[in-house]
Amino acid sequence: MTSQELLLRQIRKQLTQNQSINDEIASVLNVSYDAAHRRVSGKSKFSIDETVQLAKYFNISMDNLFFQTEKIIVEKTIEIKSLNDMLQYFKNSAIQIEQLTSLPNSVLYYSAKDIPLFYFMEGTILSKFKAFVWLKLLNPAISEIKFEDFVIDELFLEHSSKLKKAYESIGVKEVWNDTTINSSLQQILYFYESGLLNFKSAMALFKDLKRIVLLIKEKSSQQNSKFSLYYNELVLLNNNLLFESEKKLTMFVPYTLLGYFITDNIESCQNVHQWFNQQILNSKPLNLSGIKEQNLFFNKAIRKIEYYMEQLNNQVDILF
Structure with a gap:
């Protein structure tokens, strides 16, 4: 599983059934629905800045995304x-x-x-x-x-x-x-x-x-x-x-x-x-x-x- 897929999985865990992951990502990153959909579907990649922005917004530990329990990001x-x-x-x-x-x-x-x-x-x-x-x-x-x-x-x-x-x-x-x-x-x-x-x-x-x-x-x-x-x-x-x-x-x-x-x-x-x-x-x-x-x-x-x-x-x- 790629780092982008891991990030998306963590985001989905925090959403309710009524929330669309495309809508949420579009709102957080201030991009269009189609641009968010391309990232969610894997057709385009999150930039480093976008990854950090999403991790901060959804309070996701960057450490966990990379499975490096012996190292942490501070x-x-x-x-x-x-x-x-x-x-x-x-x-x-x-x-x-x-x-x-x-x-x-x-x-x-x-x-x-x-x-x-x-x-x-x-x-x-x-x-x-x-x-x-x-x-x-x-x-x-x-x-x-x-x-x-x-x-x-x-x-x-x-x-x-x-x-x-x-x-x-x-x-x-x-x-x-x-x-x-x-x-x-x-x-x-x-x-x-x-x-x-x-x-x-x-x-x-x-x-x-x-x-x-x-x-x-x-x-x-x-x-x-x-x-x-x-x-x-x-x-x-x-x-x-x-x-x-x-x-x-x-x-x-x-x-x-x-x-x-x-x-x-x-x-x-x-x-x-x-x-x-x-x-x-x-x-x-x-x-x-x-x-x-x-x-x-x-x-x-x-x-x-x-x-x-x-x-x-x-x-x-x-x-x-």
């Missing part, structure tokens, strides 16, 4: 080398995640190696710092710019606020461990010691990070059917995201700091979905735990932040 986020690239990245991400969260009964699973970026989308000093860090690490050409001189475009806040709104509109299951906050702490200390962040800003950032941890603690202690936080002591987390809805699963796999491969390959997404559920079973559900368990987890994170703040104060005391 989409990837844009490469970030400038502030404009970052703006486009967040704009595209907001559009994509808004589409996924609009699907019925959407749930987001997040393997939080780092604090999920959704928490940094509030327009605070930490929001600005994260954009500063991301751009610094992705574009060495701006390595000498200091945080206090860094100016962020208002469009960044506009796109990031859409991301945050989409995140808050769906069910969320986050898996954390004791190292989830480490990256943010180390970034603040690193840029302070590099002379690219002054003492006042560094202390303000630690305080804002503490505010976020306390916010998550409060969120976890509330009766909130949309938000669940799990503490896993067994596995190293990797910032994988998985969107689950009634219609499909979509997986985001990190390959650089902000770069993600995106796929809705059925077998791969189902495996990751099963993996997430297994890790959740091996985790402590902080939402359902008592005050003691919650305090043990969050107080440990707060003590880490306060330790870094003390280290900063000690460095200043030595200088003077």
